[in-house]
Amino acid sequence: MSDRRFAGVDWASEEHAVCVVDERGRIVEGRRYHHNEPGIRGLCARLLRLQVALVAMERPDGLLIERLLDAGLTVIAVHPNQVKAMRPRYSVAGGKSDSFDSFVLAELARTDSHRFRVLEPDSDRTKALRSMTRARDGLVRTRVGLANQLRDQLATFWPGASKVFWSVDSQIALAFLRRYPTPADARGLGEQRLAAFLARHGYTGRKPARELLTQLVGERDTGADQVLTRPRQSP
Numbered sequence: 001m002s003d004r005r006f007a008g009v010d011w012a013s014e015e016h017a018v019c020v021v022d023e024r025g026r027i028v029e030g031r032r033y034h035h036n037e038p039g040i041r042g043l044c045a046r047l048l049r050l051q052v053a054l055v056a057m058e059r060p061d062g063l064l065i066e067r068l069l070d071a072g073l074t075v076i077a078v079h080p081n082q083v084k085a086m087r088p089r090y091s092v093a094g095g096k097s098d099s100f101d102s103f104v105l106a107e108l109a110r111t112d113s114h115r116f117r118v119l120e121p122d123s124d125r126t127k128a129l130r131s132m133t134r135a136r137d138g139l140v141r142t143r144v145g146l147a148n149q150l151r152d153q154l155a156t157f158w159p160g161a162s163k164v165f166w167s168v169d170s171q172i173a174l175a176f177l178r179r180y181p182t183p184a185d186a187r188g189l190g191e192q193r194l195a196a197f198l199a200r201h202g203y204t205g206r207k208p209a210r211e212l213l214t215q216l217v218g219e220r221d222t223g224a225d226q227v228l229t230r231p232r233q234s235p
Helices: 037-049 063-070 080-093 098-111 124-157 171-179 191-200 209-217 224-229
Strands: 005-010 015-022 027-034 052-057 075-077
Touching: 005 098, 015 037, 015 098, 027 037, 027 098, 037 052, 037 063, 052 063, 052 098, 063 075, 080 098, 171 191, 191 209
Parallel strands: 005 052, 052 075
Antiparallel strands: 005 015, 015 027
16 A cells, blocks of 8 residues: 555544545545444554554543554544644535544644654553553442432431431441431430440541531421430330
8 A cells, every 4th residue: 555544533432533534635434433342443453454654633541542552553642722723724624523523633644743742652550550540430430329329318218317427428427327227217316325326436527426416307307306316115
């Protein structure tokens, strides 16, 4: 293959628009690839099959960048503002769209590659660290989602239980909910019993048991104040 080829990839969270041009700027191919394992594999394989010399993207890092570099492709990072500034030069090719931006990126790779930074593959240690960071981010998102679900459930029958501690998913808050999952389970709970619970679970907050008990009852917990302070009735 005599002609050099250049690619522009317009990154998106679900689907990437890819344009490949030859050394005279003629479009060789325009396709879309899903942001999943088969899609990324297919994208890398296709660019290698077309013998693309250079790939331009609007971001300097991320999973797709890693996979392109691992495949042996040369990638340059183009700032989004630079792509925006170059759109009028190619306005005859169409208005703003993912496909149009991938064409602009491919043309920048063809004509202005010397203006942009060539990305270098990360070391194995850096890749491992990024993988761990992505895994941690996923766990954090899962925890936040579950905490929101728990807070929503408590709002339907015991709102104060989600407010008594600084976070509904803190260790002491979860311990409290395991011990007192409903207002009925906390019948007769008073300041002394709550203080003993706090001491047993290593409570380090500044609010005393009396103030926490007030938060637990709350103005909107209809009847909860009576349930919490009323002694258990014999069957």
